Amino acid sequence: xxxxxxxxxxxxxxxxxxxxxxxxxxxxxDVSQMTLRRDLFQLEQQGRIIRVRGGAMSxxxxxxxxxxxxAKKQAIHTDEKIKxxxxxxxxxxxxxxxxxxxxTTAMYLAKEMPDLNIHVFxxxxxxxxELAQKKNLNVTVIGGQVLKDNLSTASPVARAYFDNTNFxxxxxxASAFTPENGFSCGSQIEADLLKMVRSKAKAMxxxxxxxxxGKIMPYTFAHLEDIDVLITDENxxxxxxxxxxxxxxVVM
Amino acid sequence: xxxxxxxxxxxxxxxxxxxxxxxxxxxxxDVSQMTLRRDLFQLEQQGRIIRVRGGAMSxxxxxxxxxxxxAKKQAIHTDEKIKxxxxxxxxxxxxxxxxxxxxTTAMYLAKEMPDLNIHVFxxxxxxxxELAQKKNLNVTVIGGQVLKDNLSTASPVARAYFDNTNFxxxxxxASAFTPENGFSCGSQIEADLLKMVRSKAKAMxxxxxxxxxGKIMPYTFAHLEDIDVLITDENxxxxxxxxxxxxxxVVM
DNA sequence: GAAGATATGTTAAAATTTTACATAGAAGTC
DNA sequence: GACTTCTATGTAAAATTTTAACATATCTTC
Numbered sequence: 001x002x003x004x005x006x007x008x009x010x011x012x013x014x015x016x017x018x019x020x021x022x023x024x025x026x027x028x029x030d031v032s033q034m035t036l037r038r039d040l041f042q043l044e045q046q047g048r049i050i051r052v053r054g055g056a057m058s059x060x061x062x063x064x065x066x067x068x069x070x071a072k073k074q075a076i077h078t079d080e081k082i083k084x085x086x087x088x089x090x091x092x093x094x095x096x097x098x099x100x101x102x103x104t105t106a107m108y109l110a111k112e113m114p115d116l117n118i119h120v121f122x123x124x125x126x127x128x129x130e131l132a133q134k135k136n137l138n139v140t141v142i143g144g145q146v147l148k149d150n151l152s153t154a155s156p157v158a159r160a161y162f163d164n165t166n167f168x169x170x171x172x173x174a175s176a177f178t179p180e181n182g183f184s185c186g187s188q189i190e191a192d193l194l195k196m197v198r199s200k201a202k203a204m205x206x207x208x209x210x211x212x213x214g215k216i217m218p219y220t221f222a223h224l225e226d227i228d229v230l231i232t233d234e235n236x237x238x239x240x241x242x243x244x245x246x247x248x249x250v251v252m
Numbered sequence: 253x254x255x256x257x258x259x260x261x262x263x264x265x266x267x268x269x270x271x272x273x274x275x276x277x278x279x280x281x282d283v284s285q286m287t288l289r290r291d292l293f294q295l296e297q298q299g300r301i302i303r304v305r306g307g308a309m310s311x312x313x314x315x316x317x318x319x320x321x322x323a324k325k326q327a328i329h330t331d332e333k334i335k336x337x338x339x340x341x342x343x344x345x346x347x348x349x350x351x352x353x354x355x356t357t358a359m360y361l362a363k364e365m366p367d368l369n370i371h372v373f374x375x376x377x378x379x380x381x382e383l384a385q386k387k388n389l390n391v392t393v394i395g396g397q398v399l400k401d402n403l404s405t406a407s408p409v410a411r412a413y414f415d416n417t418n419f420x421x422x423x424x425x426a427s428a429f430t431p432e433n434g435f436s437c438g439s440q441i442e443a444d445l446l447k448m449v450r451s452k453a454k455a456m457x458x459x460x461x462x463x464x465x466g467k468i469m470p471y472t473f474a475h476l477e478d479i480d481v482l483i484t485d486e487n488x489x490x491x492x493x494x495x496x497x498x499x500x501x502v503v504m
Numbered sequence: 505g506a507a508g509a510t511a512t513g514t515t516a517a518a519a520t521t522t523t524a525c526a527t528a529g530a531a532g533t534c
Numbered sequence: 535g536a537c538t539t540c541t542a543t544g545t546a547a548a549a550t551t552t553t554a555a556c557a558t559a560t561c562t563t564c
Contacts, residue, residue, distance in 0.1 A: 140395065509563095514556085
């Protein structure tokens with residue numbers, strides 16, 4: 001009982017990177033904070049986590065930090081993104097082939113992804129490395145020039161990859177959305193890549209946390225009607241939800 | 253004055269791994285604890301340290317601990333590899349275009365690489381992420397299926413990348429070398445990729461730490477006479493060195 | 505040299521962690 | 535089955551650390 005809880009805590013920390021004691025308390029409402037503290041203490045002694053004021057952080061997480069912009073970006077709206085990623089992960093089926101983009105939400109999806117016999121294509125380096133930890137899963141990186149701010153790749157040559165590959169599903173996340181301008185991002189070649197993916201995939205799931213609604217980025221890569229499922233959080237406005245459901249898009 | 257102190261603190265932490273506030277106070281008796289706290293706070297925001305109860309610890313220190321297979325591999329023969337990587341880095345010239353493979357030695361090369369206006373092609377995800385930290389440098393990842401044990405990619409489609417790209421120089425590292433079997437590695441598609449690179453590059457530098465001499469891996473991707481410069485450590489056998497120099501290969 | 509910005513010091517308030525002790529349950533022993 | 539012992543857990547006060555707020559000093563820049 002104790003062992004399991006400690007493993008769960010370690011898992012949670014590896015996925016989230018960092019947790020406060022309060023957050024941990026929410027996950028384990030039936031034990032006291034003191035018990036959780038003692039668990040953290042044990043994990044610390046095993047060298048698996050580092051205790052910091054207010055909670056603890058995963059050693060793996062620390063290894064990634066270097067003060068880069070990417071690491072900073074990850075900290076924003078974490079909770080919503082994890083929830084969205086969990087919803088998306090629950091939709092992934094065994095023996096399927098799918099594309100995942102390279103954004104931070106996709107990064108969380110990678111962490112939550114079940115270790116099934118599936119093939120994942122991605123243009124995100126961090127996503128790829130995360131997925132490479134899974135035993136049964138197969139990863140292919142779409143190569144190209146590396147965009148430094150989000151560690152994703154994009155290249156016209158990517159087309160070559162898609163000529164001979166097939167995937168049923170594309171799971172994407174956008175940096176911005178309005179009903180008029182659709183889903184947009186900040187890089188042209190990335191938008192081109194995503195459009196290419198869109199034309200290849202049989203189904204499109206879009207992950208969109210509500211903080212991105214109303215924003216517009218320079219390059220639109222998909223419109224409202226292009227997607228099949230919208231995965232979002234509780235703060236998603238009801239009137240927008242209606243707009244999506246009118247187009248037979250599942251909002252979850 | 254502040255800047256210096258902060259750098260000193262960072263240095264101390266990198267050397268000691270961890271320091272309490274009291275210890276820091278001993279090092280800097282002429283400023284108050286509060287000032288030191290504020291310094292630590294700044295360093296934390298830069299991602300260079302992690303504040304823990306009572307003091308702080310160096311990120312680098314934390315990075316040493318880990319249980320992942322890739323990280324483990326990194327720990328072996330670290331010192332030699334770093335020295336080799338430094339030698340290789342010193343050969344890189346501004347305004348050039350080069351290929352770097354995805355091995356662990358290449359990873360160190362990425363860390364040591366000068367931040368010049370150069371373009372680097374690589375099939376290593378970790379290498380690419382490391383290089384993406386540099387401001388002036390341009391990185392392109394050769395995509396493909398991700399090999400889980402060394403986080404590099406390989407794919408027949410990679411040819412598409414090389415059709416329209418040029419690089420003067422390829423810097424590679426081998427998993428094994430004997431004079432008879434040449435430079436070899438453990439994956440066929442990786443060997444294919446490297447052979448392709450070899451035919452593209454005008455010059456070839458090989459990084460080879462002496463622990464790999466006498467070993468044979470299944471797939472040979474280059475022979476002794478294919479390379480122009482061999483970068484190795486002090487333990488490199490003299491008789492082999494002669495063999496290389498006879499072929500007009502620079503050994504350093 | 506004055507106004508504003510930056511750096512530092514001092515102290516009280518807030519928050520977190522530790523300690524110590526109490527209780528409950530599991531495991532073994534006779 | 536009752537007893538002891540050990541481990542896990544809970545509770546609350548005590549100790550420590552961190553933060554916040556304000557005061558002072560130092561440095562810039564015009």
